[in-house]
Every structure is written in C-alpha cells, then in structure tokens.
Amino acid sequence: xxxxxxYLELVYGHAxxxxxxxxxxxxxxxxxxxxxxxxxxxxxxxxxxxxxxxVDTAELPPGLFASIRExxxxxxxxxxxxxxxAPVERQAVAKVVSIESARRRRLExxxxxxxxxxxxxxxxxxxxxxxxxxxxxxxxxxxxxxxQAIGAALAVMKAETGQTVALKAADGSVTAVAVMHxxxxxxxxxxxxxxxxxxxxxxxxxQSGIEPAVPLGDFDVDQARVDxxxxxxxxxxxSERPQRLLISKESGTAGKxxxxxxxxxxTGPIYAQxxxx
Amino acid sequence: xxxPRGRTGATPGAVPAQAPGSQAAxxxxxxxxxxxxxxxxxxxxxxxxxxxxxxGRACFSLARxxxxxxxxxxxxxxxxxxxxxxxxxxxxxxxxxxxxxxxxMTHHKAVDAVRREETVRKRRAAPDAxxxxxxxxxxxxxxxxxxxxxxxxxxxxxxxxxxxxxALTLAYFGGYTQREIAGLTDTPLGTVKTRMLAGMQRMKxxxxxxxxxxxxSDVPGAFLNGEPA
Numbered sequence: 001x002x003x004x005x006x007y008l009e010l011v012y013g014h015a016x017x018x019x020x021x022x023x024x025x026x027x028x029x030x031x032x033x034x035x036x037x038x039x040x041x042x043x044x045x046x047x048x049x050x051x052x053x054x055v056d057t058a059e060l061p062p063g064l065f066a067s068i069r070e071x072x073x074x075x076x077x078x079x080x081x082x083x084x085x086a087p088v089e090r091q092a093v094a095k096v097v098s099i100e101s102a103r104r105r106r107l108e109x110x111x112x113x114x115x116x117x118x119x120x121x122x123x124x125x126x127x128x129x130x131x132x133x134x135x136x137x138x139x140x141x142x143x144x145x146x147x148q149a150i151g152a153a154l155a156v157m158k159a160e161t162g163q164t165v166a167l168k169a170a171d172g173s174v175t176a177v178a179v180m181h182x183x184x185x186x187x188x189x190x191x192x193x194x195x196x197x198x199x200x201x202x203x204x205x206x207q208s209g210i211e212p213a214v215p216l217g218d219f220d221v222d223q224a225r226v227d228x229x230x231x232x233x234x235x236x237x238x239s240e241r242p243q244r245l246l247i248s249k250e251s252g253t254a255g256k257x258x259x260x261x262x263x264x265x266x267t268g269p270i271y272a273q274x275x276x277x
Numbered sequence: 278x279x280x281p282r283g284r285t286g287a288t289p290g291a292v293p294a295q296a297p298g299s300q301a302a303x304x305x306x307x308x309x310x311x312x313x314x315x316x317x318x319x320x321x322x323x324x325x326x327x328x329x330x331x332x333g334r335a336c337f338s339l340a341r342x343x344x345x346x347x348x349x350x351x352x353x354x355x356x357x358x359x360x361x362x363x364x365x366x367x368x369x370x371x372x373x374x375x376x377x378x379x380x381x382m383t384h385h386k387a388v389d390a391v392r393r394e395e396t397v398r399k400r401r402a403a404p405d406a407x408x409x410x411x412x413x414x415x416x417x418x419x420x421x422x423x424x425x426x427x428x429x430x431x432x433x434x435x436x437x438x439x440x441x442x443x444a445l446t447l448a449y450f451g452g453y454t455q456r457e458i459a460g461l462t463d464t465p466l467g468t469v470k471t472r473m474l475a476g477m478q479r480m481k482x483x484x485x486x487x488x489x490x491x492x493x494s495d496v497p498g499a500f501l502n503g504e505p506a
Contacts, residue, residue, distance in 0.1 A: 008474060009473070012474045012478075013448075013470060013473055015381075016449050017385055017448070017449070017452070018453060018454050018458070019454065020455060023455075042373045045372075045377050045378075046374065046377045046481075047480050048377075048380075048381065048477070049373075049374075049376060049377030049380040049381060050433075051480070052335055052339040052380045052383075053423070053427050054430040055342040055450070056338065057334060057427070058337055058338040059334075061347070064333070065326060065333065067351075067355055068355050068358045071355070071359055072322055072359070072362050075362075076320060076362075079325075080299075080301075080326075172393065
C-alpha cells in the first residue's frame with residue numbers, strides 16, 4: 001500500500017462515519033492539498049448516501065414537522081407567512097465578534113457589532129471536508145466529545161499554545177471550547193449555539209470557588225455553526241484564572257449587557273459550562 | 278442492471294415524490310433541490326417544508342435504524358432540519374448532491390447520538406439485518422422509484438463478500454468505529470479499513486448511475502410505463 005492509499009482508506013472510512021479521531025484529523029489535514037482525495041470523498045459520500053435507502057421505510061411521525069415548524073417560528077416568526085412566489089431577502093452573514101474591539105467601542109460610542117470574517121473563513125478552509133461535515137472527535141483531555149469542526153477551528157487558533165476548556169450544554173454536548181492562552185487572553189469557538197435575538201447577547205462568565213461569576217466578554221451568534229470569537233476576554237478582566245466558565249444569554253444590546261469585570265450575576269439561562277481544572 | 282419494465286409510474290422529469298404538506302409547500306414540489314435550498318437561505322419556511330416532504334422519510338428511516346429508539350430518531354431529524362433552516366448555505370453543490378449532504382448529516386448526528394448515549398446502545402446492525410426485510414409502511418404515495426432504489430441498494434450489498442458487507446453495515450448502520458469493528462470481528466484494524474474501501478468501491482460500481490439520479494428517467498436502462506425513458 002502506498003502512503004496515499006492510506007488516505008483513500010480514510011476517505012471511505014470517513015464517509016461511513018467510522019474513523020477514529022486521529023484518523024479523522026489526519027484526513028482533515030490532508031484533504032486541502034489533495035484534489036484526488038477530495039474527489040474521492042465526493043464519490044464516497046454519494047455511495048454512503050445510497051446505503052441509507054437500504055433500510056426499512058418508516059412512516060413519518062405525524063407531529064414531527066409541526067415540532068420543526070414551531071422551532072423555526074420561534075426564531076423566525078415570518079418564516080411561513082410568505083407565499084412561494086414572494087421570496088424574502090434575508091442576509092445570512094457569518095459574523096464573528098471581536099470582543100476587545102466591541103468593548104473599546106462600547107466605552108467610546110456604544111456602537112453595535114463588528115463584522116470580522118477572517119477567522120470564520122479560515123475555519124471553512126481548514127475544515128477541508130466542507131464546513132457542514134461534522135463528526136465526533138474525542139478530546140484528548142477527556143473533557144468530552146466535540147465536533148470535528150471545532151477541532152479544525154482550534155487547529156487554526158493554535159490551541160496547543162493554550163489550555164482548552166470544553167463547555168457543555170445540559171445534554172452533555174460540547175457547544176463551545178475556550179482556549180485560555182498563557183498570555184492571559186482567551187478565544188472561544190462555538191458550535192451549535194442558537195442565534196440570539198437582536199435584544200440579547202451571549203456572555204462568557206468566569207467563576208472561582210463560591211465567588212460570584214464575573215463577566216469576561218460577550219458575543220453574538222448569527223448562525224448555529226462553528227464560529228470563532230477571538231480575544232473574547234483578556235487577563236486584564238479576570239485577576240486570576242477562573243475555575244469555571246459559563247455561557248449565558250442576557251437581555252440587552254451591545255453595551256447594555258454586563259460589561260467585562262462588572263459586578264453583576266448571570267440573569268439569563270446558562271447554555272454551557274465547563275471546568276478549567 | 279436493467280430495471281424491469283412497467284415497474285414505475287413516474288412521470289419523466291418528475292422530482293422525487295414527497296409526502297403531502299401545506300398548500301404552499303406543495304406549490305414548491307416541482308422545484309429542484311438547489312432551488313428549494315436557495316429559498317430556505319432566503320428565509321422561506323415553505324421551502325423547508327417541501328424539503329422535509331421530499332427527504333424527511335429517508336432521514337427518519339435511517340435515524341430510526343441507527344438509533345432504534347423512535348423518540349431519539351425524531352430528535353435527530355428535527356435537529357437536522359433545524360440546522361438546514363439555520364444554515365442552509367452550508368450545503369456546497371460542488372461537494373455532491375443535496376440529498377447525500379442531508380443524509381450524511383442525518384447519519385453523522387445519529388451516529389454521534391449512539392456513541393454519546395450509552396443507554397441507547399441497542400445497536401445493532403447484524404450483517405444480515407437488511408435481508409428480506411419488508412417495509413413497514415408502504416405508502417401509496419411512495420414513488421415506485423424509492424422501492425426500486427431500495428431493492429438495488431440491497432442487491433448491491435448482497436453482492437459484496439461477507440466480510441466487506443459486515444464491515445460496511447457495522448459501520449454505517451451500527452455506528453461502530455473501525456477499531457470497534459476490528460474488535461468485534463477479531464480482525465486487524467488494517468484489514469477492516471481495506472474491507473471498507475473495497476466494499477464501498479464495489480458498492481459504487483454496483484450502484485453506478487443510481488447515485489446521481491433523482492428520477493427514474495435518470496437511471497441508465499430505466500423504463501417508464503413499459504417504454505424506455
């Protein structure tokens with residue numbers, strides 16, 4: 001077997017969602033530079049997709065789309081008001097918030113969000129399988145499983161220079177990973193947080209022991225996809241490394257949600273949390 | 278493989294049959310997948326419903342097969358379509374068909390759930406689990422095309438050497454990793470990988486023409502109402 005044949009095996013193993021984490025990583029790293037494997041992956045996915053039709057056909061549960069519709073309406077109240085002949089103009093823009101910039105601007109002008117797409121573009125580039133292709137990867141620190149897309153984003157952010165902290169939702173799924181760098185700064189990679197409404201923001205909190213949680217930074221989520229929030233917090237905010245990180249959603253627009261370092265407590269629902277030690 | 282005459286009643290150029298939905302969604306039934314995805318990107322919930330009508334059953338059937346539990350399968354499908362709603366722009370046509378993208382997402386999420394939920398580990402995909410199984414919900418509206426495709430895929434699986442078929446079914450329907458399969462079958466990991474590669478390549482060859490066909494008329498050698506397509 002040639003060295004390249006090995007990657008071909010990984011391509012088909014990936015299409016079957018059966019790769020071990022280290023093999024998944026090896027494939028992700030290989031694909032951007034290999035047109036042959038990229039083409040093979042397209043074919044492998046199509047073939048794997050056909051396997052799905054071998055199973056027994058099941059009747060759709062009567063209320064399933066009603067549940068989907070309800071969730072859609074909660075986010076987009078006018079989603080079903082349009083007739084097929086009247087398309088809606090909706091801007092689907094991937095946004096990354098630089099908290100440091102927002103904080104400065106907030107102190108100066110109280111403006112709203114900054115659009116910074118460089119990080120998200122690099123995420124899309126690194127995830128050579130396509131930003132939509134998500135599979136599990138075991139966290140080497142055994143903090144939990146997080147998506148391959150998060151893993152790829154972490155690679156871009158050179159997470160090996162810092163400590164990664166997995167923040168989990170109530171169901172145990174990892175919805176964010178914080179990278180705590182040795183220089184005191186912190187980046188955040190999210191995956192799957194629901195987009196927040198215009199009158200709310202996500203807030204990252206740090207907590208130690210029984211001390212009250214301290215807001216470290218805030219950010220917006222426009223789309224429930226992998227997103228990076230560079231420099232969500234810095235060492236100037238927290239006097240010491242927190243033992244626990246939490247993400248809540250707080251009411252208020254930019255500048256009106258808890259400012260980093262403010263002496264306030266989370267009032268909104270906690271969406272994810274993780275231990276740093 | 279030549280399809281039997283008279284087995285289909287699909288109209289030439291028709292898109293896959295779908296479950297009836299709202300009137301607005303039904304009005305979009307003639308639009309192709311890309312058009313519907315574009316409309317979802319624009320915030321059209323009816324387009325989402327149309328895609329659900331088109332692929333919901335396939336997604337749910339697959340999820341239920343992997344997860345066994347009906348509620349988990351529903352949760353999985355709901356999550357898939359919400360991801361589609363929130364970020365339909367993730368779909369990249371250059372990386373394959375929409376149906377394979379959606380099915381792949383469903384598969385990933387179902388396998389993720391199986392691996393995450395130890396209590397749901399009733400998987401099991403015995404290699405012969407698909408043999409001779411009858412559909413539990415034959416629908417009058419179910420295009421004969423779907424039945425035909427199921428038969429072709431099952432036939433293609435049957436033609437695989439048993440070790441290859443076992444590796445594929447344990448991976449795809451059981452959610453096992455290659456290392457787990459190696460352990461289950463008492464086979465070296467490298468052999469499992471090789472079997473998967475060989476099995477998938479044989480499947481691809483056996484399903485040639487089926488993968489990218491969206492209607493019966495796209496399938497080589499297909500016949501419609503007794504006449505060549």
